[in-house]
Amino acid sequence: MITFDNESKIIKIDTENTSYAMKIVRGKYVAHLYYGAKTDGLSRLYKEKIVSFAPYPAEEGVKFSLDTVATELSFFGSGDLKDTAIKICGQNGDCTTLFKLEDFRIYKGGAKGGNLPYSRDGDETLELIYFDEVSGCKLHSYYTVYENSDTLIRKAKIVNESDSSVSIRALFACQLDFTDKKLDMLTLAGKYYSERHKQILPIGISRQSIYSKCGHSSHRHNPFAALVSKHIKENSGEAYGVLFGYSGDFEIQTEKLFGGFTRLLAGMNRDTFEWRLLPNEEFYSPETVLTYSDRGLNGMSQNLHDHIRKHIVNPKFVYAPRPILVNTWEAVYFKIDNDVILRYAENASHLGIDMIVVDDGWFGERDDDKAALGDWFVNRKKFPDGLLALAERVRDFGVKFGIWIEPEMINADSDLFRAHPEWVLGSKNREYSLSRNQLVLDLTNPEVADYVGDCIIAALKDVKPDYIKWDFNRSLTEVGSAYLPKELQGEASHRFVLGSYRLHEKLTRAFPDAVFEGCSGGGGRFDAGILHYVPQIWTSDQTDPVRRLPIQLGTSVAYPLSTMSAHVSHRKFNKLEEKPDYGFRFAVALWGVTGYETDITSLSADERETLKKQTRDLKKYQPLLLSGDLFRLDGLYKKEYAFAVVSKDKTEFLFDYISVGKKRNVSVKLFGLNENCVYTDEAGNGYSGKTLMQDGLKLQCTDKGKYCYSIRYFVCNYK
Numbered sequence: 052m053i054t055f056d057n058e059s060k061i062i063k064i065d066t067e068n069t070s071y072a073m074k075i076v077r078g079k080y081v082a083h084l085y086y087g088a089k090t091d092g093l094s095r096l097y098k099e100k101i102v103s104f105a106p107y108p109a110e111e112g113v114k115f116s117l118d119t120v121a122t123e124l125s126f127f128g129s130g131d132l133k134d135t136a137i138k139i140c141g142q143n144g145d146c147t148t149l150f151k152l153e154d155f156r157i158y159k160g161g162a163k164g165g166n167l168p169y170s171r172d173g174d175e176t177l178e179l180i181y182f183d184e185v186s187g188c189k190l191h192s193y194y195t196v197y198e199n200s201d202t203l204i205r206k207a208k209i210v211n212e213s214d215s216s217v218s219i220r221a222l223f224a225c226q227l228d229f230t231d232k233k234l235d236m237l238t239l240a241g242k243y244y245s246e247r248h249k250q251i252l253p254i255g256i257s258r259q260s261i262y263s264k265c266g267h268s269s270h271r272h273n274p275f276a277a278l279v280s281k282h283i284k285e286n287s288g289e290a291y292g293v294l295f296g297y298s299g300d301f302e303i304q305t306e307k308l309f310g311g312f313t314r315l316l317a318g319m320n321r322d323t324f325e326w327r328l329l330p331n332e333e334f335y336s337p338e339t340v341l342t343y344s345d346r347g348l349n350g351m352s353q354n355l356h357d358h359i360r361k362h363i364v365n366p367k368f369v370y371a372p373r374p375i376l377v378n379t380w381e382a383v384y385f386k387i388d389n390d391v392i393l394r395y396a397e398n399a400s401h402l403g404i405d406m407i408v409v410d411d412g413w414f415g416e417r418d419d420d421k422a423a424l425g426d427w428f429v430n431r432k433k434f435p436d437g438l439l440a441l442a443e444r445v446r447d448f449g450v451k452f453g454i455w456i457e458p459e460m461i462n463a464d465s466d467l468f469r470a471h472p473e474w475v476l477g478s479k480n481r482e483y484s485l486s487r488n489q490l491v492l493d494l495t496n497p498e499v500a501d502y503v504g505d506c507i508i509a510a511l512k513d514v515k516p517d518y519i520k521w522d523f524n525r526s527l528t529e530v531g532s533a534y535l536p537k538e539l540q541g542e543a544s545h546r547f548v549l550g551s552y553r554l555h556e557k558l559t560r561a562f563p564d565a566v567f568e569g570c571s572g573g574g575g576r577f578d579a580g581i582l583h584y585v586p587q588i589w590t591s592d593q594t595d596p597v598r599r600l601p602i603q604l605g606t607s608v609a610y611p612l613s614t615m616s617a618h619v620s621h622r623k624f625n626k627l628e629e630k631p632d633y634g635f636r637f638a639v640a641l642w643g644v645t646g647y648e649t650d651i652t653s654l655s656a657d658e659r660e661t662l663k664k665q666t667r668d669l670k671k672y673q674p675l676l677l678s679g680d681l682f683r684l685d686g687l688y689k690k691e692y693a694f695a696v697v698s699k700d701k702t703e704f705l706f707d708y709i710s711v712g713k714k715r716n717v718s719v720k721l722f723g724l725n726e727n728c729v730y731t732d733e734a735g736n737g738y739s740g741k742t743l744m745q746d747g748l749k750l751q752c753t754d755k756g757k758y759c760y761s762i763r764y765f766v767c768n769y770k
């Protein structure tokens with residue numbers, strides 16, 4: 052609910068458990084008052100302060116400074132000496148920016164607009180309308196509230212109402228100022244093969260930032276951060292989650308001043324973003340999802356998970372059964388052909404696997420990663436009867452058909468490049484940098500995006516794949532465009548992301564029944580922007596179960612299990628297993644949307660039985676894993692991982708424990724259960740909800756000496 056109190060000039064946004072408040076001061080500035088647990092006590096929170104060197108607006112006198120109050124948004128060069136949210140260089144050539152509040156509106160539903168991914172079905176929106184009288188621009192700052200998930204969306208629109216062009220140089224539509232809290236910064240850091248490891252850093256008196264300049268949200272930092280209370284635990288402590296819904300270059304930064312004032316900014320990366328705005332044009336920022344919880348990291352994660360599932364992911368797919376797939380990549384790499392795929396399909400049908408995915412290598416002259424990206428027609432040497440005939444034969448086994456694409460990319464050794472060398476990103480008069488032997492298509496040019504989309508549609512339209520894996524295997528360099536005029540080259544990074552979203556829109560519309568899976572060399576584009584188009588993302592190329600555990604744990608801090616694709620593989624990496632232990636690998640892959648990426652054609656009889664049981668179990672567990680509340684469990688050693696997924700009605704839960712160490716005789720406390728239930732596992736052991744939450748569940752692991760694991764599924768019988 053959003054309310055305005057005319058006397059105090061306070062605007063308050065309430066969700067089920069949180070309050071967010073701001074105050075209009077001096078008729079034109081918007082001070083930030085509060086964000087946290089639900090409260091009514093706001094009236095004494097606003098304090099004006101002036102200190103030496105604090106600039107003050109001449110008309111206000113030595114009483115008020117934009118540098119010493121917390122604000123909702125801050126503006127470059129006009130009295131706030133900290134890092135500021137918005138910078139617009141106007142017709143006079145200088146970049147001083149000062150927006151003053153003109154008006155505000157409160158209305159039902161979400162805020163319209165823009166050509167960017169957005170959250171659906173907001174309850175109510177506050178729109179603050181500011182005007183900068185020198186640049187002649189209007190700033191619309193939106194706050195859309197989602198009461199049940201305790202989330203807020205922030206985004207902004209700038210409209211040029213002047214009669215000359217201006218240049219937007221920074222647009223952080225989400226700013227959060229804190230005057231009195233001691234907070235740490237949690238981020239998801241990594242690299243290729245080790246994405247999204249959770250790290251908690253103290254916020255020093257400095258500027259700290261996570262960012263991408265890779266052209267995609269990247270393996271290095273995820274566009275998510277949380278500000279958390281000291282010594283935060285999974286189930287206790289305060290956490291502010293900030294999820295930036297964008298798939299390109301971003302920046303989330305904190306700045307802390309001596310004395311404690313801390314500001315967080317989230318938006319597009321200033322180094323690679325600028326935008327020219329002609330008279331009457333408007334520009335929308337990407338949106339940021341904000342949440343607060345005093346129920347520890349799990350509370351924050353659950354709010355974000357609910358928001359992503361209910362308001363970002365396509366409702367058609369989010370809770371629908373996901374096909375249990377087997378992907379050919381790690382077993383055969385580029386060596387696919389008709390026989391291989393049919394052998395896999397036949398085996399899949401006996402194992403309870405629903406779908407086979409034909410990964411890279413089915414098109415053009417593609418036998419390795421050196422050629423053919425861009426040539427989206429079937430390779431007749433490998434598939435002489437074409438894809439449709441193959442898909443039909445696969446489906447005859449009762450198995451669905453999935454396929455891999457990488458639309459944004461091109462090899463220099465391709466028919467497409469030979470025909471259109473000007474269709475790639477590049478800087479005039481400079482050599483291209485290659486990565487994985489490939490270049491990047493210039494999606495700032497709509498003709499290029501449409502062409503590649505049409506080719507893929509033509510290749511796949513009869514086949515109607517049940518699933519499409521969308522890969523993106525390099526970062527962007529030399530981000531210039533032969534299509535854009537000189538004065539718009541600085542917009543190429545953002546225009547590329549817009550082009551990629553257009554292409555996602557086009558292909559997801561062309562194949563409305565296909566489950567799309569995002570991928571970028573594993574998890575290099577795992578963000579809330581892309582999740583608008585794809586319900587699941589390949590979490591990492593790392594399938595060593597031991598090394599994968601921290602990746603999955605970190606990813607689940609921001610993203611629900613329903614978005615995290617996780618495969619049981621056979622490649623032996625870690626020193627713990629004598630040979631790949633499918634039971635152990637399954638226990639790890641349950642932390643997500645479970646599938647297989649292993650040679651299912653050469654399994655032993657025992658292994659076949661193991662997989663058959665797993666796929667049966669998965670079909671039972673999957674609805675719960677897709678829709679339940681995730682509780683990562685505390686109180687464990689460093690190399691132990693445990694989680695429980697509890698159904699929203701608390702009538703069932705799945706418990707999964709993995710220790711990369713010896714078996715321990717301990718109990719793990721559970722959370723979020725109904726104390727009045729007796730929860731019974733598949734072996735018939737019953738425990739009351741109260742006992743499980745107070746005393747814990749005694750571990751019974753399958754002990755393999757150097758590691759152990761346990762998966763237990765419980766259903767509630769009321770006492």
Ligand code: DGJ
Nearest residue numbers: 380410411570572573592
């Ligand atoms: C990178 C992906 O992460 C892999 O799963 C696989 O699809 C390869 N690309 C194929 O080139």
